[in-house]
Amino acid sequence: MSYYINMNLTAIDSKNAGLKNEKLVLNILRRQEPLSQAQLCQKTELGSSTVTYIVGRLRKKGLIQETQVESVKRGARPKLISINPSGGFVVGAEISPSHILLALYDLNSSLRDKVNLSLELDRSAENVVKLAEISIKGLLNKYEISSNMLGGIGLALSGSISPEGVVKLSGPLGWKNIPLKAMLEDYFECPIYVFTTKVRLLAELNASPSLTKKNIVYFNAADGVGVNTIVDGNLINGATNRCGEIGHIVIDPNGPLCGCGQRGCLEAHISGPAIADKVKKDLASGVQSGFSKIIIEDDQPEVVAGKWKKLIEEGDEYALSLRDYAAEKISWAAAAAINIFDPDVLILAGYINEVSFDYFKHHLLSRFETNVYDESSRNIEIRLAQAGHNALMKGASAAVLEEQFSI
Structure with missing residues (x-):
C-alpha cells in the first residue's frame, strides 16, 4: 500500500x-x-x-x-x-507479543475509546481474532454504533504481510502464513486491513504535519527493528512491501537466533525482546546490576526497557554498558540508512530508542565523519518520534481512513 x-x-x-x-x-x-x-x-x-x-x-x-x-x-x-465526526467510525489495533491495543476512532481521527488485551498466556492467531472480535463488537454496542457505520478495521503488527492480508512471517509473534485478514472477515462485513509497522510513520506525520514535505528515515526499535522511509513525498514500500527490513541484516553470523530463523540479525541484538533476553541471561551468568533487584522473569520487554532507563539515570554500571552496546549498533544501522536514503530528517522511534535518545543521538553524530558519506554537505535533523506509545494503533486507524477516502 x-x-x-x-x-x-x-x-x-x-x-x-x-x-x-x-x-x-x-x-x-x-x-x-x-x-x-x-x-x-x-x-x-x-x-x-x-x-x-x-x-x-x-x-x-x-x-x-x-x-x-x-x-x-x-x-x-x-x-x-x-x-461529521460521528458519521462513521474505524478501528485501529496494535498486535504485539504481549497485548492487543485496540481503539475506536471517529472520522476526525479522534479517539473515542480503547481496550488493552493481554496475550501473555496465548498469542495464537485464533486467540487474537477471538479477542478482537469480542472487543470490537463490545465497543460498537457500548456506543450504540450500528455495524454499517463501521468503515473498516486496521490491524498492525511487526512482520511480513502479503497484499491478501496473510502474515507470511512475524518473528516477534512466532507466526507463519497466518491468513489474518480472512480470519477476521468471518465476523465483520466492513473492510479488514492488515498493515506492517510502516503505519507508525503515518501516525508521526499526523502528529507533525510539517514533516510531509521532507525526506525522512524513521528508525524504529521496539518489538522489532526496521526503517521506514519517505523519499520526495512518497512512502517507499518496495516490490514485495518489505522495504526497510534493516533489522534482518546479519551483523554477526554466530550471534543470537532471530525470530526470522537466521542468526545474528540486528533485530536479534537490539529489539526489545533481544535486550530483555540479554539482561536475563547476563544476570543468570553472574553479572552484578541493580536489575537483579527490580526485574522479574515475567517482565515484558517494554517493562524491562523502562527499568533499564531508570538504572541508567541512577548510574548503574551494567545498564550503562548495555546502553553503549545498543548505541553502537543503532548508530551503525542509522548511518547505513542515511547513506542509502539521503534524508533531511532522521526520526528515532520505539521504546528502545526512548531509553536514552540524547545519548544515542550524540553517539550517532560522533560517527558521522567516519560512517556517513560526504557528511560535511549534509544537514540532517535527528529527532525523537512524537506520536507516542500508541503510534502503531493510531497509524492503523489513519491508514484505514486513507483507504476509505482514497480515490
Missing part, C-alpha cells in the same frame, strides 16, 4: 463519478475543513450543480455537518461544510 503525501486531487469523470467525487469532497474536507459550497466548487473544479448534488448525498448519509455563519451581505446566510 502506498501513501502519496502530496496528493493531487482532481475531478473524476467515469461511470462511478458520483461515488468518486464524494470521496474527493470528503478528502478535501478532511484536510481543509470547514469550507463553503463555493469553495468546494473551486477546489474540486466541479460545477455548482454537481457539488450541490454531492453535498446532498453526503448530508443524507450523515457524513457531513453544516454550520450557518454570519454574513455582511443581504440574502441567505452562507453555510460552512465539514466532516
Whole structure:
C-alpha cells in the first residue's frame, strides 16, 4: 500500500463519478475543513450543480455537518461544510507479543475509546481474532454504533504481510502464513486491513504535519527493528512491501537466533525482546546490576526497557554498558540508512530508542565523519518520534481512513 503525501486531487469523470467525487469532497474536507459550497466548487473544479448534488448525498448519509455563519451581505446566510465526526467510525489495533491495543476512532481521527488485551498466556492467531472480535463488537454496542457505520478495521503488527492480508512471517509473534485478514472477515462485513509497522510513520506525520514535505528515515526499535522511509513525498514500500527490513541484516553470523530463523540479525541484538533476553541471561551468568533487584522473569520487554532507563539515570554500571552496546549498533544501522536514503530528517522511534535518545543521538553524530558519506554537505535533523506509545494503533486507524477516502 502506498501513501502519496502530496496528493493531487482532481475531478473524476467515469461511470462511478458520483461515488468518486464524494470521496474527493470528503478528502478535501478532511484536510481543509470547514469550507463553503463555493469553495468546494473551486477546489474540486466541479460545477455548482454537481457539488450541490454531492453535498446532498453526503448530508443524507450523515457524513457531513453544516454550520450557518454570519454574513455582511443581504440574502441567505452562507453555510460552512465539514466532516461529521460521528458519521462513521474505524478501528485501529496494535498486535504485539504481549497485548492487543485496540481503539475506536471517529472520522476526525479522534479517539473515542480503547481496550488493552493481554496475550501473555496465548498469542495464537485464533486467540487474537477471538479477542478482537469480542472487543470490537463490545465497543460498537457500548456506543450504540450500528455495524454499517463501521468503515473498516486496521490491524498492525511487526512482520511480513502479503497484499491478501496473510502474515507470511512475524518473528516477534512466532507466526507463519497466518491468513489474518480472512480470519477476521468471518465476523465483520466492513473492510479488514492488515498493515506492517510502516503505519507508525503515518501516525508521526499526523502528529507533525510539517514533516510531509521532507525526506525522512524513521528508525524504529521496539518489538522489532526496521526503517521506514519517505523519499520526495512518497512512502517507499518496495516490490514485495518489505522495504526497510534493516533489522534482518546479519551483523554477526554466530550471534543470537532471530525470530526470522537466521542468526545474528540486528533485530536479534537490539529489539526489545533481544535486550530483555540479554539482561536475563547476563544476570543468570553472574553479572552484578541493580536489575537483579527490580526485574522479574515475567517482565515484558517494554517493562524491562523502562527499568533499564531508570538504572541508567541512577548510574548503574551494567545498564550503562548495555546502553553503549545498543548505541553502537543503532548508530551503525542509522548511518547505513542515511547513506542509502539521503534524508533531511532522521526520526528515532520505539521504546528502545526512548531509553536514552540524547545519548544515542550524540553517539550517532560522533560517527558521522567516519560512517556517513560526504557528511560535511549534509544537514540532517535527528529527532525523537512524537506520536507516542500508541503510534502503531493510531497509524492503523489513519491508514484505514486513507483507504476509505482514497480515490
